[in-house]
Amino acid sequence: MIRIFKTSKNVILNIDEYFDTVELGILNFKEGINNYLEGNLSEFENNLDKVNKQEESADAIIRKIENDFYVHSLMPNYSSDILSLLEKTDDIIDKIKDNLSQFDVEDPYFPEDIKNDFSRLVSLSVKSAENVIPAARVFFTAPNLVKDKLQKVIFYERETEKLATKIKRTLFKDMPFLKLSEKIHLRYFTLHVEQVAEASKVVAKLLSSLVIKIKM
């Protein structure tokens, strides 16, 4: 009770650091996939390495925050909600890491005609993730502003879905020179990238329900 202010200050710093880490991970993901598409494999390896490290550090920070929440019983009414918000945000960086490592392992072949669309898909998906982090940040200081930011997240998630459908259609309808196995492979990678936007949408939904909950 006496040192509650010091504890809360530490937790605030940790939460900020956590969001910074996730944001950096998102940027590295975008860079990494673009590098892969352009054939800069050494750069891609570098991005993969960074994302792995960032994911690990995000996990470590979230553990610290959880610990502080339980030991010092911070925000007893909302602790579980806030921790689940952080967990769901962690899902974004987990998906990112999995995606990049799948690119590394499975080495998918992208025909030239689809590279452009795929790069756009990645940037749309990343945009929804990029917009959900500031919303999560602002939730802690001004919950009223969260809703405006969430609009963007939902918008980009929808756009990602549309473009993904278009890419899948192109793959299966307009590319007879690809083997079926190659088409299916690329379809999976489209799905993987879509999942980042979906994870962001989950965080967005959780945020909007939290804002209602926390309102006086």
Place this chain on the structure above:
Amino acid sequence: MFLFFLSSGLFLGWSLGANDAANIFGSAVGSKMVKFSVAVIIASIFVILGAVLQGAGASDTLGKLGSVNAIGGAFTVALCAGVTVFWMTRLKLPISTSQAIIGAIIGWNFYSGNTTDITVLGKIVSTWVAGPILGAIFAILLYLLLKFFLERSQIHLIKLDAYLKYALLIIGAFGAYSLGANNVANVVGVFIPSVPDIYLDFGFFALDGIQLLFLVGGISIAVGIVTYSKKVMMTVGSDLMKLSAEAALVIVLAHAMVLFIFSSSSLSNAIQSIGLPGIPLVPVSSSQAIVGAIMGVGLLKGGRGIKFNVLGRISLGWITTPIIAGFVSFVSLFFMDNVFKLQVFNGTNTALKSATTNLNNLPTSAETALNINLFQPLLYTIIIILIAVIIVLALKLTSDKLHSKDEQSTDIVRKYKTQEAFLKTELTKVNSENAELEKEIEFKRKEQMNIALSIIQKNRFLEKLRTKIDAIINKSDTNQEELSNLKKLIVENLSIDKERQRFNIYINELNRDFYFRLLNRYPNLTENEQHLCALVRLNLSSKDMASILNISTKSVEVNRHRLRKKMHLKRENNLSEIISKL
């Protein structure tokens, strides 16, 4: 003896502490924002302070309503109020100590033939109605103010949580102070006219008999808080409405303000000095002020979650509680007076029997003022020592707790880290072991291939030899020397069978688990067939297999065909693929 009679008042105080502490700290403790132990300490201290420093105002009003001028009467009145409260609480009816005691006093008035001052009664009843309404108004205003402030300030939620914890404590302390100030009148108000005249001088401050009475009343409330309020606190939060910490803060503050207003004589005087009518100082029901405040917040939120039947029940309580308490009081006084021969009032009454007992001669008012200041220094030092000890203990306890919590937290983090490191080393160890095993397997496979190749070479050599021997046989003149040379060659190469045996051993060793899997899948294979499978797995051609097995190529084909049949393979199934998949 006075203390014995006071016991009924103390019982009333105990039940008040047990019930009403929940109004102040219920939501804070129920939501784990404030620890129960901290809440209890703060509430107890401030209830006593409020009772001693500001308990007089509301008690005066009670005295105006009906001055219970005999200790027996006071005992009976307090006991009836206590019993009414206890009984109605058991029946789960809304009950207020204030209303019960006032009903009981009116009952005494009726019995003793005292006139009930209607204007005073009117004042009291109007404050009962005003209490919840004022609670609602204060709650609405405070809520809007807090909301406005929070929206402007943009404090981080977690920092806000820390502020709220302290605010709940401070406002809880104010609430406890107001509760003590306002409600101590219910507990000991009726005993004021019959208090013995004692004067304790502590040097810094002095306590007269009435203040001592308030101190005892405050202590009885505090005892109620310490001994019995936990259960009530744990249920109160969910009982009325699920409250956020901010709403709880507003509600407790509004309730405390209502209680404070109706017990602060200085505030009343200040208002009178500017020409307005003074505030009546009346004990109001803490629970009803809380319910009013909750209703206010509920209305502000659009009227959801308000239980209007609760309002109805409270209004009903305003009427029923005093009537029941009054009735019980009237009947009990009759019994006390006529059965136990206890003097319940001073004065004349047709119903009064002028029988005298020892009890009648109890001091009802001071005959001689009793001045005690002999023990002043002693008392003073004892209190100082006690306070010091309590402070030291409290500090030590909190620092110990904090220390252990920090240690626990760092321990957990450390444990995580060591676990992670340990797992990482395990992982690398396993990986390196796997790499070693892979190497070994590769080496053995190469060796196997080498042996197979050498057998093949040897067989070719023997083939050559046979053709040479055939040529020699075809020649008419046999050359002894050539034949003996050939014999030598054969002897040299006779070790070939040993080589084959060695090869077989190798193959068996390498393919041990392969044989195991093979037999699991196809249990009816002979040893030779298993051998053939191992060779198929090595991807050798039929010709090479023939030379290793020392049979013709055709026989190998036949054997392969038989093997396919035994394994029930269809035409399109590839034997070597299926075996390699095993």
